Amino acid sequence: MASEHLERYRDIIPDFDAFLDSMSRPLPVTVRINTLKTSAPELLSRLDRAGVGYERMRWYPLGLRLDVEKPGRLMEFHMGLIHVQEEISMLPPVVLDPLPGERILDLCAAPGGKAAQMSMQMSNRGLIVANDSSSARIVPLRANLERLGAVNTIVTSYDGRRFPEYTFDRALVDAPCSSEGTARRHPGVISRCSVKRSMDLQSLQVSLLRRAIQLTKPGGVVVYSTCTFAPEENEGVVSRVLDLADVESFTVPGLRSSPGLPSWNGNDYGEELVKCRRYYPHENDTGGFFVAKLRRRLSAGE
């Protein structure tokens, strides 16, 4: 593990040595039960009968840790009863909480696990626009949505910064980022991280998030998430949309987290940024994540 880059977080991550230690360990295999095609009792009884060990997530009843190395070989995977999805990446849709019948924007949707999770939350009603700017990522996005039975989705491939005018009830911006939090699965990722890269990404992330807020109805919820620890890509982004939206606090019982940073390296992000949540690998034995829950102002100064 190239931990030199991570040293910059020594003062902000609690129990830093435990953090470094967890970053060098592989991730548990986790799957989400797809209630569009099955129920938790049906799926669990199949696993019991097949002799597949599992542990249910404390904070999310549809999340399971599986005692198998290759979940992609399970019949249940090919039946679309489960989706292989990192535990902490199941969180943003839970915070967004889309309701059946609503119109939802998923601005950076590939490979589609979160969009399919929202389909499930919405019982396949209403609309999810699953957008991704990369035509290469559209192929796995479509394949996942189809395998999981997400009928209430359309797939688009706009540059998210210029997504066409429309009014959504809620939006998810699971932004492209330096992905430091995925190092337990992709150990090489840290060596590509730098402050400069984070600052380059920040411009893109701000543009994506601003566009998503503009596309959401006044009073509507927008969730911004990344899988990185870099404050430049997290609080540094959210602090630049506070003219359009307010930050709201949220709690997820059973999931440990740390507050967002009000300042970092001489940048003052604002006291309300502590309402964002940071999820470190050693807190829940997951990947790393950042989640902000925003609500568009009733009269946004655009």
Added chain:
Amino acid sequence: MSRSSAEGFQPVNKDTVVSMWRERFGISEDVFKGFGFFRRGRMIWAFSLPEIPPFRCESIGMRVISMRESPWKPTTYALQLWGRHARKNVIDLNDEMARRFFAGESLELRAQVERGYVVVTHMGSVIGCGLYTPGKLISQLPRERRILDDQNAPEHHAQPGDTQQDGTE
């Protein structure tokens, strides 16, 4: 995977689609309440709204019927979603036969079903589409839904879902 506009999708008469599911599989029309059906090329797609929103769409909803065959053929993914509501033309396989069906094999078996497309299940959970002729069940699973090795297979045989490209995130 060509780029297409919402205009490439033409609404199709819902009764025609719903009656196919009812006549072949005994699936109640209530299951399709709220869904719309659209045609593009020789495929029928299901979608959750009666109209397609005004975007440049790569795809909408899900492919549910292929009109290339006669009679029309339900897709495996549509059967995985709706097949549990079927009251007839369902074949439930035991563990060994389910494994062979997933491997793409044709199975020698006799079942109390009509000739044609059937819902293939394992312990009541839907695997997908099969084609039944008396004495024989032929897999109609898409290639990417096949499981070519058993659970003891060597690890270097990558399967969908093992990589970030398909499944994980």
